Amino acid sequence: MNSYQHLTRAFVIIAVLALCGVALRGNLVPDTFGKWGAYRASHIDEERARLPLISDDDSCLNCHETEWNMAGGKHANVPCMDCHFLDGEHARPLQGDQSLNEFALRESRKNSEMVFKNLLAVMNQGWNQDDIERLSQMLSQNEWGMRVRVHRGEPVIRQFGEASPKRRAPKGDEDIRKALSLGEESLKIEGEKDAEVVRYLYPLKVEEACLACHTKARVGEVNGVIEVLYPLARMKLKMYQKLADMPIDRSREACQMCHRYLNSRPEKHPQVKDFDEHIQKGWKTNMGPVDLGAPCLRCHKAHIPSIVKRRDNA
């Protein structure tokens, strides 16, 4: 037996070293290495999961259909992003409707908060449902097409009773039921094509301050829901107006990136002898009060002036 001792010892040592080798390899080689080739396969997924930043023209078309149809002339084939070098947040492609959604959400939330502040003012003086009706009418006049409704929640019904039947929310309205029970705000685009309405529900959650009058309510419950309806077309127009200060590169450099021989080729611009002097002294303003900041655009029409015109007419 003793004569095999040197062999068993060698075998044990080799086995232990081999096991350690396996363990070491398991530690050093990443999980997905070798799944598809001699590289970490999960890196492919990481790379694919990155979000694109630069918009292509199709993603501009998703929201800016009007501008799209106006873009023409020599710049018709120039990608939008060449002049409108937008911030990354604005230019998230693949999520075309998201920017409109975000804008609508912000806008509706603002309106609802305004409604609530108005309600609060009348609440302190004691009020009835006609006051809300009047407020809603006033707001509709102020913001054309906006309609406001207020629905009572469980704690208010407990204390003051149900609203009159004609002002009650329809029984089967799932969204209002959800907003009342869960206290979640919601934004939806409803209605037929070309007459869509943005419907926003703003739940009024009970806070400490409410308890002074709403004695039967508890903090965290939903006292009611403010419903704001707004025509989608108006909402879009509002967004365009917000974007009137388009983040276009407001300098002649934006034009000069492509038209870079402006200075070195005076024969092409006989009327522009010295470009800097030209800018300082001003130039023909036959385009009315339009001031877009970019000097070249004052004489050379890109597609932008026509948009301003359209907006003035609207």
Place this chain on the structure above:
Amino acid sequence: MPDTPKNRREFLKACATAGAVGLWVTLIPRPADAQRVHQIDPSLKTPDWMNHYYAYVIDLRKCIGCGNCVRACKRENKVDERFFRTWVERYQITDDEHVTVDSPNGGHDGFTGNVAQGKVTRAFFVPKMCNHCRNTPCTQVCPVHASYQTPEGVILVDKKRCIGCAYCVQACPYGSRFIDPRTHTADKCTWCYHRITKGLLPACVTVCPTKTRRFGDLKDENDAIRELVYNELTNVLKPDLNTEPFCFYIGFDRAIR
């Protein structure tokens, strides 16, 4: 204490045992690891890459050197401001065949003035980038397999795996790789792999106003890129190196290096 080693032999034995046990313990999969793999969108898990082979065509006759591609690439890929994944070179050739090449800030801010001395007879812009060779020198030298080629022909760098040894930077004959000073890993053009796998074009192709830069799938029979690659007179950079680039140039000049 009874476990305290009494001499060197026992101490070394104890150390070896502890080390071996420790190694095996680390092999037990941690829940965090498993989660990390599955966090990624499951729809991305099955790449249909066998149906694609991408190619890039640059028509030098059309390039006006506006630098939109360079700026778009920087924004899209958040490239360090000192380096470029793609850049534009200006060639100016005088009547005595003297070639002057310049690329101020990689063409990021456009080009101004003349740099050549004498009478310029030919002048043109050459956009450059990773050529995505089929026979890649850069992936072959990577000691840790951080740099690799997908079956679609795209060369990628796994930044988590890269050790920043810069062998690939030396191996690339086109100078399209660099060490990112922020992460100390290799970085290069990926043909915007995150965009092309979503059906978009690379950022530089998207913003090109003159359609100098074209990108497409050679395995897609309806793709216009096939027409260009198979029917046009094209050339590649440094064909003598047999790297088989899939970035083709139309309107190539003999002076281009």
